[in-house]
Amino acid sequence: MAADLRGAVLDRLKTIYPPAPAKTVPAPGRTSGSGEKQGKGDIVSGGLVSDIFIADGQVFFAITVPADKAALWENTRRQAAAEVEKLAGVNRVFASLTAEKKPAAAGTRPHEESRSGFAARPAHKRPAPKVPGQPAAVKQPLPGVRHIIAVASGKGGVGKSTIAVNLAAALQANGLKTGLLDADIYGPSLPRLTGLLKPQGEDIVHFHDKKLIPLQHYGLKLMSMGFLVEAEAPLVWRGPMVMAAVNQLLHDVLWAPLDILVVDMPPGTGDAQLTLAQKVPLAGAVIVSTPQELALSDARKGLAMFAKIHVPILGIIENMSCFIAPDTGQSYHIFGTPDALGRGGAEQEAARRNVPFLGALPLDPELGRTAERGVPLVISHKTHKLTQIYRRIAANIMRQLHLPLPAEGA
Numbered sequence: 001m002a003a004d005l006r007g008a009v010l011d012r013l014k015t016i017y018p019p020a021p022a023k024t025v026p027a028p029g030r031t032s033g034s035g036e037k038q039g040k041g042d043i044v045s046g047g048l049v050s051d052i053f054i055a056d057g058q059v060f061f062a063i064t065v066p067a068d069k070a071a072l073w074e075n076t077r078r079q080a081a082a083e084v085e086k087l088a089g090v091n092r093v094f095a096s097l098t099a100e101k102k103p104a105a106a107g108t109r110p111h112e113e114s115r116s117g118f119a120a121r122p123a124h125k126r127p128a129p130k131v132p133g134q135p136a137a138v139k140q141p142l143p144g145v146r147h148i149i150a151v152a153s154g155k156g157g158v159g160k161s162t163i164a165v166n167l168a169a170a171l172q173a174n175g176l177k178t179g180l181l182d183a184d185i186y187g188p189s190l191p192r193l194t195g196l197l198k199p200q201g202e203d204i205v206h207f208h209d210k211k212l213i214p215l216q217h218y219g220l221k222l223m224s225m226g227f228l229v230e231a232e233a234p235l236v237w238r239g240p241m242v243m244a245a246v247n248q249l250l251h252d253v254l255w256a257p258l259d260i261l262v263v264d265m266p267p268g269t270g271d272a273q274l275t276l277a278q279k280v281p282l283a284g285a286v287i288v289s290t291p292q293e294l295a296l297s298d299a300r301k302g303l304a305m306f307a308k309i310h311v312p313i314l315g316i317i318e319n320m321s322c323f324i325a326p327d328t329g330q331s332y333h334i335f336g337t338p339d340a341l342g343r344g345g346a347e348q349e350a351a352r353r354n355v356p357f358l359g360a361l362p363l364d365p366e367l368g369r370t371a372e373r374g375v376p377l378v379i380s381h382k383t384h385k386l387t388q389i390y391r392r393i394a395a396n397i398m399r400q401l402h403l404p405l406p407a408e409g410a
């Protein structure tokens with residue numbers, strides 16, 4: 001069955017052609033596509049498609065592209081994914097662009113390198129930073145909340161929200177009173193990941209003394225714009241409204257008492273993220289990346305953003321580091337080959353930046369399944385390999401924040 005489906009996936013991918021050279025392309029977004037034979041050969045015949053892995057109707061593959069042409073290829077990637085998604089038996093497609101690493105891309109500008117030294121210093125011993133050209137941010141601590149940490153990624157789709165919810169569950173399993181704030185106003189994912197979907201026209205969040213009461217689920221205190229408004233509403237909001245909304249979710253929620261509040265940041269490293277990261281008194285940030293060079297270049301922007309506002313990096317998590325075949329247990333590195341020391345791209349990046357590497361999470365269809373059911377894997381599968389990794393990552397973060405660790409075996 002899987003072999004048939006694999007063949008069908010390859011057939012679909014043979015209808016996808018590389019984008020035409022930039023000078024003949026009027027605008028990105030009209031580059032290539034099924035049926036439009038603009039390139040010399042399709043992406044399969046050109047040897048650009050990685051191994052294809054299929055598990056439970058989920059298809060994983062990568063397309064190798066020149067690093068400096070990645071933007072031009074984004075449309076092709078989407079078309080490839082859309083084409084494969086049409087196949088019967090395919091529920092979800094993970095298509096990624098991957099590139100050979102260029103030495104220059106791995107380098108850092110000297111001022112960034114020196115700033116990464118902040119990672120080594122404890123957060124609470126640092127003066128309030130001021131970003132050049134911007135007024136110093138006013139950071140209001142949240143009464144009764146000991147630590148706030150951000151989970152961030154340079155771009156969407158790398159598993160940031162999945163990691164934020166499971167990390168929160170792992171911190172809670174390690175004995176901390178934990179809250180989780182979904183700060184992605186445009187695309188809140190916490191309702192889906194926790195199964196707490198707001199029925200139309202019904203309120204699921206209530207007030208006490210004009211303060212919002214967070215939802216309590218799985219032992220976590222949870223808040224998301226998705227609990228408050230219908231799904232489409234925030235899409236029309238503009239920057240200041242978004243900031244006002246995030247402020248409300250931070251300051252007008254009865255979070256206390258909490259040992260730790262995990263903030264699932266909106267994807268990206270633009271002004272909105274910078275402003276948000278500046279407004280919240282962050283004890284540190286966790287950067288999520290997948291191993292391929294293109295994702296890492298986005299992760300570097302995340303590192304630079306937090307360095308700019310002097311927020312320490314608690315570490316990098318590599319998601320989708322490899323695929324472990326369920327039948328043989330063999331691992332395949334779809335999104336980037338590890339180095340001679342067995343380190344994936346994100347771990348190498350962490351070493352280069354002198355920031356902690358928190359751990360590598362393999363591609364695991366169980367994560368997708370638990371997300372569909374609205375139960376974080378760490379809650380539903382207490383002895384699962386990934387749960388153990390999450391708990392180790394949580395313990396690492398707790399050590400950095402000087403929080404007491406649970407007794408062995410707890």
Ligand code: ADP
Pocket residue numbers: 153155156157158159160161162163189267319320361362363364365367368371
């Ligand atoms: P982001 O918040 O970065 O946009 P999500 O957390 O929404 O990403 O994850 C994107 C998709 O990838 C989801 O469908 C999620 O279930 C899936 N996913 C994330 N991490 C893994 C993993 N390690 N293995 C398999 N699927 C994963």
